[in-house]
Amino acid sequence: MNYKLRVLMFSWEYPPRVVGGISPHVYYVSKNLAKNGVEIYVVTCDFPGAPSREVVDGVHVLRVDSYKNPAPDFATWIYLMNMNMRKEAAELIRNLDGEVDILHAHDWLVASATIGLKHVFRIPLVATIHSTEFGRRNGIHTDYERMIHETERWLTYEAWKVVCCSNYMVSHVAWVFGVPSDKLIMIPNGVNAADFQINFNKEEFRRKYALPEEKLVLFVGRLVYEKGAQVLIEAAPKILSKVNAKFVIVGDGYMRDPLLKRVQAMGLLHKVLFTGFVDDWTLKRLYNCADVCVVPSLYEPFGITALEAMASKAPLVASDTGGLSEIVEHDRTGVKVYVNNPDSLAWGVTRILLNPDYAEMLKENAYRKVLREYDWNGISIRLKNLYSVVREEYQRGSWKP
Amino acid sequence: MRAIIFSWEYPPRVVGKLAHYVQRLATKLVRRGVDVYVVTFHDYLTGCRKEQNGVITCRVSNPVRTHIGVLTWVLTLNQEVERVAADTYYDSEKQIDLIDVQDWHFIPAAVTLKKAFNLPFVYSVDSLEEHRSHGANSPFNLSIKSIEWLGTFESHKVVVKSEWMKNEVIRLYNVPANKIVVVEPEAEGWMDRILEVYRDAVGSQLSAGGSQP
Numbered sequence: 001m002n003y004k005l006r007v008l009m010f011s012w013e014y015p016p017r018v019v020g021g022i023s024p025h026v027y028y029v030s031k032n033l034a035k036n037g038v039e040i041y042v043v044t045c046d047f048p049g050a051p052s053r054e055v056v057d058g059v060h061v062l063r064v065d066s067y068k069n070p071a072p073d074f075a076t077w078i079y080l081m082n083m084n085m086r087k088e089a090a091e092l093i094r095n096l097d098g099e100v101d102i103l104h105a106h107d108w109l110v111a112s113a114t115i116g117l118k119h120v121f122r123i124p125l126v127a128t129i130h131s132t133e134f135g136r137r138n139g140i141h142t143d144y145e146r147m148i149h150e151t152e153r154w155l156t157y158e159a160w161k162v163v164c165c166s167n168y169m170v171s172h173v174a175w176v177f178g179v180p181s182d183k184l185i186m187i188p189n190g191v192n193a194a195d196f197q198i199n200f201n202k203e204e205f206r207r208k209y210a211l212p213e214e215k216l217v218l219f220v221g222r223l224v225y226e227k228g229a230q231v232l233i234e235a236a237p238k239i240l241s242k243v244n245a246k247f248v249i250v251g252d253g254y255m256r257d258p259l260l261k262r263v264q265a266m267g268l269l270h271k272v273l274f275t276g277f278v279d280d281w282t283l284k285r286l287y288n289c290a291d292v293c294v295v296p297s298l299y300e301p302f303g304i305t306a307l308e309a310m311a312s313k314a315p316l317v318a319s320d321t322g323g324l325s326e327i328v329e330h331d332r333t334g335v336k337v338y339v340n341n342p343d344s345l346a347w348g349v350t351r352i353l354l355n356p357d358y359a360e361m362l363k364e365n366a367y368r369k370v371l372r373e374y375d376w377n378g379i380s381i382r383l384k385n386l387y388s389v390v391r392e393e394y395q396r397g398s399w400k401p
Numbered sequence: 402m403r404a405i406i407f408s409w410e411y412p413p414r415v416v417g418k419l420a421h422y423v424q425r426l427a428t429k430l431v432r433r434g435v436d437v438y439v440v441t442f443h444d445y446l447t448g449c450r451k452e453q454n455g456v457i458t459c460r461v462s463n464p465v466r467t468h469i470g471v472l473t474w475v476l477t478l479n480q481e482v483e484r485v486a487a488d489t490y491y492d493s494e495k496q497i498d499l500i501d502v503q504d505w506h507f508i509p510a511a512v513t514l515k516k517a518f519n520l521p522f523v524y525s526v527d528s529l530e531e532h533r534s535h536g537a538n539s540p541f542n543l544s545i546k547s548i549e550w551l552g553t554f555e556s557h558k559v560v561v562k563s564e565w566m567k568n569e570v571i572r573l574y575n576v577p578a579n580k581i582v583v584v585e586p587e588a589e590g591w592m593d594r595i596l597e598v599y600r601d602a603v604g605s606q607l608s609a610g611g612s613q614p
Contacts, residue, residue, distance in 0.1 A: 067547075069544065070540035070543050071544055072470075072540040072541045076469075076541075076544065079473055079476035079477065080544060080547075086509070087516055090516035090517040091517075093517065094516065112476065112477055112479070112480050115480045116480040116484075116510075119488075120483050120517045120518075121487075122491070143467050143468070144469050147468055147469055150465045151465050151477065401491050
């Protein structure tokens, strides 16, 4: 157990470059792996103002030239960026005398870089599949989508082990790429609970969003169809017939205008507040002020907002789908409601708002669950154990050079 | 001497005139005592075999079947080229002297292997994107040109087939003239000149602290 693992982790985004959820995931995982004695390098795209090499919280960061010439489309740019990534990482590995135990890829965005390096240096590859083209597009419809889909399949084929963040994603990846179950492992996403425990003047902050006599119902998510803000809007009159509330909708997307029109037609403009994007500082305070947090997604591979609500001790109502089904235990850590069903959602929200003791019980259980199962430190130890298993299997095999 | 030639076409897969040229080159190199591996593409005749002319051919297919164009097709095929070249490297106890990459397709693989193993490569130019696309400069053409540029930048020497092409390489990619060697195929002393370029590339790696004997 004293062996010090050396891991190269590949991600197309890492702070300060933040596009989606992979950036914070890689940030927290790599930082906690370093804390747990793993020598870790993150290879990522460059970003204006960020140094090409630095050490962040014990993590060696290498930012490569992300290919800044014109490229015909996003996917082609990704493959060209991977060409540069392979070139610079190959030099890094050679300078480490090839002594790297694991290459770890996050999504197809770094597939061709990591697959090439795997074969050139004969280092085992671990891949995390955060989401799939099939899931994002609800099926495969064009050659462009199929090319990405097949690149994802190629990555799972080349990987020694495939990590998914929920049991839902494990079964989805097994089915959509035909990955054998002994290659798949579930290690959840995490949340840094301490970040959401903050002291501030709640009444003063809350006043900007809701009247003192209104319960604050919070939705956080991109305003796109699959996140289900429209289900909450349809449930709003049903909730308001039982309890006085303000609906605060955080996030932006192509559905913002249609949703606004719908709210206007319902005569509820005074009860629904669209904030647009908000910064982290505001978001954490909103979570802390919420009387109930609603996650009405129609499709959700994981459901990080549910974890953030739980970490902020906001009582949670979530639709019974994807990763949310696993995070929320009905009547214990939250309320589960039927997917795409405003009546069911209204029932769940009023159940919490009208029963303060019940809400209290839910949020205490939820907070304990977050600390127990979704803590980045614990997650990193599970990942480190996976690396050790892969290394042992590799050492026993004949593939090593 | 042991050399790996990368070419996207090689008989029985013939797209243009490059396939037969590379075959003649490989055959003659074998006759001059060079161990020659050719890594190339074939959709289903995959694997390595020793041909009657003594050349060892390794054919790879694309792990990603669906593509939106030749550029993405080439970019995912390169990892299979890297895999087979690395296998050859390990199977021959790391006794590979250099790579000769024919045209732009497998330049990314040659660059990866150079960085990984300190293995020199020469970039043999048959044609350039500028002339194939009649000067078109869409992002698609520019991407291919950027790969050709990478080949001129990272290679030990650029081998061209005419004085005209030498001047074009200088004009388009700002390559110093002494990095370019003109070798007219099938001309008197053709093989001598190729071997001279190869030996020069291997020697450069020796003086740079490379591991080749």
